[in-house]
Amino acid sequence: MFHSIERLAVEEDGEGDAVLCLHGLGGDSNTWTPLMPALAGYRVIRPDLPGSGRSASAGGTLTMEKLVEAAANVCARLNVSRAHVLGHSMGTIVAQHLAAAQPHLVRSLSLFGPLLAPSDTARTNIRARGEKAKAEGLRGMHEIALALVDAATSTDTRQRQPVAVAYVRESLMRQDPEGYARNCFALADCKPATVERIAAPTMLVTGDEDVVAPPQAVRNMAERFTQARSLRTVILNRCGHWTPIERPEDCARELRAFLPAQR
Template sequence: MATQIVEGLAVEITGEGDAVLCIHGLGGSSNMWTPVAAALHSFQRIAPDLPGSARSELTFAPLSIEGLVEVLAALVRRLGLGSVHVVAHSLGTIVAQHLAVAKPELVRSLALFGPLVAPPEAGRPAIRARAELARKGVVAMQEIADAIVHGATSKETKTERPAVLAAVRELIMRQPSEGYAQSCEALAAAQPAALERIAAPVLLVTGDQDGVAPVASVEAMATRLADASVVVLAGCGHWTTLEQPQRCAQELEAFLARLR
């Protein structure tokens, strides 16, 4: 595995074969995909830290979904990848959907974990408030991390998987405050993509205790897509690849195998 700095982005590139672009969500990093790396052993895995997240610079501001789409499309082209399979989590699934609509020639398939079309209107003010809290610095980031560990993981994860709680907490606590704040604002402003225009096959994976991507919403998403399947993971919250890595890897591997 090697990390390259590409136009200010830290990008992990590993393996050979058809390319898979991995897009993490809010508070995530390329490490969101480490637990499912075995499913991608026969692919070239391209896993950037998004602008303002983890090790990447805040390469443009203010952050927006449209801007993230352009950054990722430019990355795909700069690396000479042609078209890619896209794997994404949470906020990254919104970016992935917009990428598939705006640049369909770049997207071969979508595997979306904890997927959402856009935040519900009632939830947007709280996301904006989180952005303002994040700007208060490291103490506030710990407060945010603790709240997310409490609210976005399953009861089984809380009682049986303490290492997962630590991993989620560490991911969020180590985010740059301003980058995280602007990522929150990008999420709060996100608008739905035109799902009916996505022709690529789509895998939708959510947890039965995912309050961000509840099962009913994910199933409704699937009805708007031309070629979609839904998998619901038992005992799982929103941090799917960390909470249920074996199941996520199995579902991802099987999905990609069907496309070969």
């Protein structure tokens, strides 16, 4: 089922306990398509967040607060009072803020390529990427996509998974340059959520070649979730930052083990 909620494109599939899927920068609802078999038996809600995918025209200036508000509003409009929340990359930051601000809404967190916030160096690079997209349009997005395929996917993915590489290229190249730029600026300016307040069971999944969410940084991040009722950290081999795309079988296995335990 397709919904248009305040200019956001939202897909809804299945019945059961709600699962809200929040993609990352340069992603859209299709980031989660490889994991849909693992979510059979759930009511899966996949928005294209403001400025991304088919929701490129939604909103003006973006901030992390507006992204969180958009996610919460999707739940409210679809009468979801409690949901398992999945996030990838920037979507993990949105998910953490949502869990800290509305603990009654978030039943569990499954975070892929997770980070609390970009490092200072990363903020500078993300802001520069946004400026390039804004100034150069589709040509800029083409160059950004090629650079990120090399930087953000694993060697194994690039050598042995041409379909995964094609997806990452397509996902980035198809973004509206202005919308992508607005998301870059929102991410570059965001602050970490107060994760020490999050009680929801949490799973953190990253790749051993993830340069955005390196394994040691994710282990350090896990130490901040001091109130989580349960906590699991998973490092996937031969995997970069596009975890659900590069290692869908491994991510699906982890979800099948994690989500039923939180019912």
